[in-house]
Every structure is written in C-alpha cells, then in structure tokens.
Amino acid sequence: MLELSPEEWVAVHLSLKIALVATAVALPFGLALAWLLARKQFWGKALLDGLVHMPLVLPPVVTGYLLLISFGRRGPIGAFLADHFGIVFSFRWTGAALSCGVMGFPLLVRPIRLAIEAIDRKLEDAAATLGADRFWVFLTVTLPLAMPGVIAGMVLCFAKALGEFGATITFVSNIPGETQTISAAIYTFTQIPGGDAAAGRLVLVAIVISLAALIVAEWLARRAGTRFHGE
C-alpha cells in the first residue's frame, strides 16, 4: 500500500531535483538583490522591489504564461538562450526549475533582506577600518550575520518550489519523467479513476519532505544563532 511505483518515484525524484536546483540557482541572485534592497538607495528601487514581489501576488497561471511567452522557444529570451547557450526551457525540467525559482524568489529575498537590514552597520564600518573592502565585508561580516535569514529564505523558496503547480504546468506542461512534479502527479492521479491510492502515497511523501525541510532549517538556524552567543 505504501510502496511507491516507479512512476511515482520518478515524480518524487524530479520534484526534489527541481526544487533544489531552483533554490540553488536563485540564491546568488537573491543574495545580491536582498543586499541591494537593504543597503542601497537608487532610482527605480520601489519598482524593482515591486517586480520581485510580483510572483507572490499574480495568479500563478499568469506568471507561467509570462514565462512561456518570454522564455519559451519562440520567446525573445528563450530563443536567445537556446541559440547562444543551448539552454532550452520549454517542456524541460529546467523550465520547471525556472518557474519554481521565479515563484519562490520573493520568499527567498524577503527574509534575507530583513536579516541584512537588522545587522548593525557599525560592524561593517569596523570591518572596513580593518582593511576589508566591500566584497570582503559582505563575505565575512554581513553574510554570516544574516545566515539565519538566508536559511529561512532558502527553506521557504525550496518549499514553494516543491509545491509549485500553476506556473509550472502553464509554462512546461505536465510531462511524466520531465516536468511532472509531485504536485502535478497528485493532480493527475486525482483525475483518473482508481488513482486515489497513488495520490495518497504522494501526499504522504510531500508531507514528509516538507516536515524534514522544516526540521533541518530549524536545526541550521539554531546552530547559526548559537554561534553568536555561545561556544
């Protein structure tokens, strides 16, 4: 009863791969953007801030459609990336990772930004007087002190990526073995007669993965936190 079929395993494996890749690729962009929004004043900042948050408020289908017309094979960005770098998104797992990354991006940026804003800038000044340029100040002071926020952002992004459905299915469809994640597979199983048991098994898997992510995040954040206060 609780034994997963090969097809279900594929969906689980694919979901984890897509969520991990989406989070890992989004992270450097998220860090840069969070730092920019937390520390810099520039023209168009409110616009950029709004743009980052768009996927959170837009219907996911709209985000998926926008991805389709820009990153699809005939979309301007999609065609450029396919011609020059051989990177194809449409109907590939990479496209699923892209849509998951975009959907999770606001959830990644926000906690990191808040964590950076909470850091005493005087510590960064102190690092500068000790000879650290901006890059090293970020790497040795800002980033370690913002680590609990970074971990929180990564977990939220990962969870969002794992559960993403609307944008992904709109952008890259629901192809078993390529773009069919746990969520899409559950949806498919609920649409076919006798699919309840399979759907139920995948629901359990989704719950276990989500709980595990939460526990790991809690543990990591606690470790990062105690490093400031104790031995």
Added chain:
Amino acid sequence: MLAIDVEKRLGDFALTVRFKTAGGVTALFGASGAGKTTLVNMIAGLIAPDRGRIRLDDTVLFDSAARIDVSAHRRRIGYVFQEGRLFPHLSVAANLDYGRRMCGLARDGAETARILDLLDIGHLLDRRPGKLSGGERQRVAFGRALLMRPRLLLLDEPLASLDAPRKREILPYLEKLRDEVPMVYVSHHAPELKRIATSVVLLDAGRVAATGGIEVLDAATAELMG
C-alpha cells in the same frame, strides 16, 4: 603627523576644523555634540568632508580639490569604537586576526604574542565576544586595531561604556599603548586625557576653540566649572 583642514555640514550642525598634530597622543576634547566623533569618522574615511584636506605623514587621505578620497579599507588607520564593535560571530582569536588577514599582512607570532601579553588577553582567545566582560571586550578591541599595524590609532571614547573600576583597570594598558603608535583620543573626560594625552585639541560646537599641551584641559575644565 596628521594635518586636518575640513568642513562638513550635517543638517544644522556645521563643522569647520583645522589643526596639525606632531604625533604622540592627541586628545580631542569637548562636550558631546562638539563634533568629535564626526571628525574622527572623517579621519577614518567612514564619512567624507564636504571640503578640505586630510593628510597623514606624507599621504593625502582626502583632498576635495584634487578629488582624492582614499577609502576606509585602504587607510590603515586603526579605530577603537566606544562599544568595541567586536564581530559577534567570530572568536576572540579570529577577531584579533581579522585586520591582519584583510590587510594581507604576514603572520607575525612574536608580535602577536607581545600584544596579547601587553593587553593581557591571551587567555580569552577561544571565547566569543558575547562572553567577555566590558573591560575584556575593550582590550580585545585595542588588540584587534593594533594587530593590523595601523599608521594611526583612533580611539573614540574607548572607556565611556565602562564603569569607574573598569576604567581604572584599562587605563594602565592605554598608557602602555602610548609608545606603540600615534593616537587620536576622543573623550569628554578630562582626568582620563590628562593621564594619556601629549597634546590637546579643544573642540566647541564644530570649531577648534584651543590647541596646546594638557594645560588646555585645565583651562577648559575651569571654564566649564564656571
């Protein structure tokens, strides 16, 4: 030698300061709000003057006319802040080593040992700053600034956050530091300065009111007393 000739406007507050020091320990003395910290931050490169020049020995650190503004991380000026500002996520040892690493200096075990000994902080190396007493924290902050081998050491009210017994505990260490490196020592506490300063710049409302030896402190305190 430090030569300063700067102007800075911050809201309603205007700072116009010009003086030269001959090395040793220069006290920046004045009431709070006189502009002492602003001035020290300009020397460190943390804020830029609106106009003027700052020169340390033969290096121009800032010159608005020549558009020179050496950034803080290239000035090699040690800074001990009122609140220490040790990095909370690093051990005392890593805090002490930070400036050396960032400035790309070779490890010098003998020099490190000498400074640890001078400040009596060798037994604290494995601790986190959060586990230090106020006095220990400030001594580690002195050590951190000294170990980057600065050309000048700025001390902004380094004892202000400590109670009287702690101040008495730290002052002897500061006297020992006097021969290590030229210093600019900010304080509004005359007795502390008398023990350590070799020359005095008296600031009042953003201007230099007097310069000279430590006798300036007596005159200024007498005036404050009315």
